[in-house]
Amino acid sequence: MTAYIIRRILFMIPTMFGIMLVAFVVVQFAPGGPVEQVIAKLTGSDTGATSRISGSPGGDFGNRGVQGGSQVDAVNSKYRGAQGLDPEFIKKLETQFGFDKPAYERFGLMLWNYIRFDFGKSYFRDVGVLQLVKEKLPVSMSLGIWMTLLTYLISIPLGIKKAVDDGSRFDMWTSSVIIVGYAIPGFLFAILLIILFAGGSFFDIFPLRGLYSENWAQLPWWQKIGDYFWHLTLPIISMALSAFATMTLLTKNSFLEEIRKQYVLTARAKGCSRNQVLYGHVFRNAMLIVIAGFPSAFVHAFFTGSLLIETIFSLDGLGLLGFESVLNRDYPVVFATLYIFSLIGVVVNLLSDLTYTWIDPRIDFETREV
Numbered sequence: 001m002t003a004y005i006i007r008r009i010l011f012m013i014p015t016m017f018g019i020m021l022v023a024f025v026v027v028q029f030a031p032g033g034p035v036e037q038v039i040a041k042l043t044g045s046d047t048g049a050t051s052r053i054s055g056s057p058g059g060d061f062g063n064r065g066v067q068g069g070s071q072v073d074a075v076n077s078k079y080r081g082a083q084g085l086d087p088e089f090i091k092k093l094e095t096q097f098g099f100d101k102p103a104y105e106r107f108g109l110m111l112w113n114y115i116r117f118d119f120g121k122s123y124f125r126d127v128g129v130l131q132l133v134k135e136k137l138p139v140s141m142s143l144g145i146w147m148t149l150l151t152y153l154i155s156i157p158l159g160i161k162k163a164v165d166d167g168s169r170f171d172m173w174t175s176s177v178i179i180v181g182y183a184i185p186g187f188l189f190a191i192l193l194i195i196l197f198a199g200g201s202f203f204d205i206f207p208l209r210g211l212y213s214e215n216w217a218q219l220p221w222w223q224k225i226g227d228y229f230w231h232l233t234l235p236i237i238s239m240a241l242s243a244f245a246t247m248t249l250l251t252k253n254s255f256l257e258e259i260r261k262q263y264v265l266t267a268r269a270k271g272c273s274r275n276q277v278l279y280g281h282v283f284r285n286a287m288l289i290v291i292a293g294f295p296s297a298f299v300h301a302f303f304t305g306s307l308l309i310e311t312i313f314s315l316d317g318l319g320l321l322g323f324e325s326v327l328n329r330d331y332p333v334v335f336a337t338l339y340i341f342s343l344i345g346v347v348v349n350l351l352s353d354l355t356y357t358w359i360d361p362r363i364d365f366e367t368r369e370v
Contacts, residue, residue, distance in 0.1 A: 318337065
């Protein structure tokens with residue numbers, strides 16, 4: 001097992017390199033980089049996402065960057081909308097954002113810094129990227145962890161029950177509910193919950209914004225816990241809807257496949273009870289495929305699955321941070337979050353393989369190639 005772990009860790013290096021290289025190359029061809037964002041801000045032509053940039057990172061450049069005269073207008077600028085701006089100002093912007101260096105040098109410097117977990121500062125927030133991630137992490141952790149926990153606690157027992165009672169009335173009506181739930185987009189269900197329970201048109205039971213109440217700091221600890229889950233109820237239900245349906249059907253199908261195998265018939269013929277067969281023999285084998293889907297489900301829920309939910313419920317988390325960073329071309333935040341999420345993803349995949357061997361010692365990764 002040690003040799004397998006070492007091989008997997010070594011395999012992470014080209015994997016991470018490939019992910020960052022593809023993202024970096026794609027960004028080079030994406031229009032509207034950070035220099036263009038500042039130019040749009042100065043010339044008053046920024047709209048939508050670009051209008052959220054708080055101030056020009058050029059400092060006093062904004063006071064002296066725009067100049068008149070035919071000499072400046074005649075400058076052949078490679079940036080759209082830069083006509084009328086001082087070429088020296090444009091060069092200073094390029095230097096500030098690091099675009100005065102060739103692409104391969106910028107990519108190499110980025111990798112070297114990321115290896116040392118030095119992610120630099122945001123272009124437009126004047127805050128370290130790690131500090132930004134720390135500020136947004138509690139929201140995403142709350143949504144991801146509780147959603148995953150709720151999904152597994154409900155879906156696995158329900159999936160087992162549906163497999164045992166396959167074809168029964170219980171199985172039929174729960175399948176109907178699950179299919180309908182899977183077909184409803186999470187953000188649409190979130191809006192429905194707001195209309196029904198958050199002061200929309202019917203009941204005003206749950207809060208609509210934030211993770212805590214304004215007086216949260218003054219509340220006793222037991223009320224803080226209640227207030228925290230009071231705010232999380234609707235977002236978690238909205239996020240867990242599709243994941244709940246997927247995990248339930250996956251668990252049911254996995255158990256059905258195992259129940260129909262020969263070793264189950266043999267165990268029953270030997271006089272084992274249904275619970276002994278189900279939890280002593282079937283459970284360990286059937287849960288392997290459920291565990292296999294855990295890393296992708298966890299990473300998806302933790303980092304990428306909450307963007308729309310965070311927006312609808314005004315939760316300032318990592319999903320919203322990444323989305324706004326892409327729109328605003330805040331490359332340090334974009335690349336750093338991509339690097340962190342990808343690294344966590346490959347590590348969690350390795351941990352899931354190790355969990356295989358813990359659940360079923362018959363699995364031996366030593367004889368496999370990575």
